[in-house]
Amino acid sequence: xxxxxxxxxxxxxEDSFETLREIAEERDISLSAVFRDYVETLVAHDGKVQVVPxxxxxxxxxxxxxxxxxxxxxPKSFVREHERLELxxxxxxxxxxxxxxxxxxxxxxxEDDENDNVxxxxxxxxDTEEEEPSFRLG
Numbered sequence: 001x002x003x004x005x006x007x008x009x010x011x012x013x014e015d016s017f018e019t020l021r022e023i024a025e026e027r028d029i030s031l032s033a034v035f036r037d038y039v040e041t042l043v044a045h046d047g048k049v050q051v052v053p054x055x056x057x058x059x060x061x062x063x064x065x066x067x068x069x070x071x072x073x074x075p076k077s078f079v080r081e082h083e084r085l086e087l088x089x090x091x092x093x094x095x096x097x098x099x100x101x102x103x104x105x106x107x108x109x110x111e112d113d114e115n116d117n118v119x120x121x122x123x124x125x126x127d128t129e130e131e132e133p134s135f136r137l138g
Contacts, residue, residue: 008039 012020024031042049 008035 020034021031024034027034029037038049
């Protein structure tokens with residue numbers, strides 16, 4: 001089928017549009033080419049692109065000791081605790097699913113038993129009055 005170009009559209013305010021148009025005119029390219037270059041750079045660097053004004057390029061390169069995006073070191077104990085909690089959460093989810101299945105099974109058994117062994121109270125009352133004398137306290 002081949003590689004087909006796709007269209008991306010978005011809105012910018014008028015000032016930003018004018019700035020982008022000026023950039024395109026300085027480089028003697030179309031406004032579309034400015035966006036294509038940016039998108040290609042973004043894709044080539046896996047989304048790790050930092051936009052810096054031209055006058056700051058030399059400054060930021062020399063003073064930029066950190067990589068972009070910034071990275072944070074996390075203690076191993078934190079990572080271990082996080083992994084332990086993930087395992088515990090997974091275990092609890094499995095237990096919850098097991099309990100839900102058990103409750104469903106019990107509910108189905110109760111429903112089946114109720115249909116088979118239904119005893120009406122009226123039936124019991126009629127039989128006991130004749131056989132047993134009633135007593136009154138007071």
